[in-house]
């Protein structure tokens with residue numbers, strides 16, 4: 712049986728009288744890559760903002776199983792601070808790359824590892840961790856280059872590496888292939904699949920449907936703050952409602 716990592720339960724977020732999220736419920740399991748798609752303004756980023764503690768809902772809960780399924784310890788992230796949520800292992804890569812231009816690739820990954828771990832790693836373990844992450848995101852040969860010299864795709868992978876260095880249980884990626892070339896998009900898809908593990912849930916917000924098809928085990932289609940459809944990508948593509956509000960446009 713799949714273990715639920717995040718249980719979104721009756722969530723409503725209001726901005727004034729407008730409901731950006733409207734009584735939304737969904738469950739994301741450990742071991743899956745879940746894509747969240749939908750038209751502009753559907754509430755995708757707002758959902759990630761609630762899960763990361765940036766936005767407080769008007770109603771509802773987001774229950775996080777912090778143990779990766781190994782024991783039954785849960786809490787409601789909507790009652791915790793942004794930093795407590797991050798420390799518990801829910802991590803996010805924001806849409807816009809925001810690297811430190813004057814620091815090297817290795818220094819970035821070290822910051823991610825240092826900021827991430829609940830217990831500090833000793834020096835050899837930290838070095839191993841940094842090397843492993845650079846290898847995973849394909850930046851080993853650029854270890855000593857400054858981030859400011861990297862291409863757009865490499866900056867995206869560097870940021871994914873920073874998040875990965877903290878060994879997240881829930882990894883959220885907001886539009887990871889926006890502005891990337893086809894080849895970079897292809898590499899990012901392979902990377903996301905490599906990051907998938909039984910004790911990790913990956914949540915990706917993205918508009919590139921071919922990319923979504925390559926990475927997602929399941930897709931949640933949001934529309935006006937509610938779930939319009941949920942299922943594998945071939946079913947999403949064939950759904951008349953989804954075609955009408957999103958894919959057909």
Ligand SMILES: Nc1ncnc2c1ncn2[C@@H]1O[C@H](COP(=O)(O)OP(=O)(O)OP(=O)(O)O)[C@@H](O)[C@H]1O
Pocket residue numbers: 726731749750751752753754755756757758
């Ligand atoms: N801080 C805010 N104040 C007022 N309205 C907001 C705020 N944040 C988001 N909204 C509104 O809530 C709705 C949902 O926005 P959200 O950014 O979650 O959509 P999205 O699905 O991520 O869209 P996109 O694909 O364009 O990124 C939009 O209509 C947006 O204008």
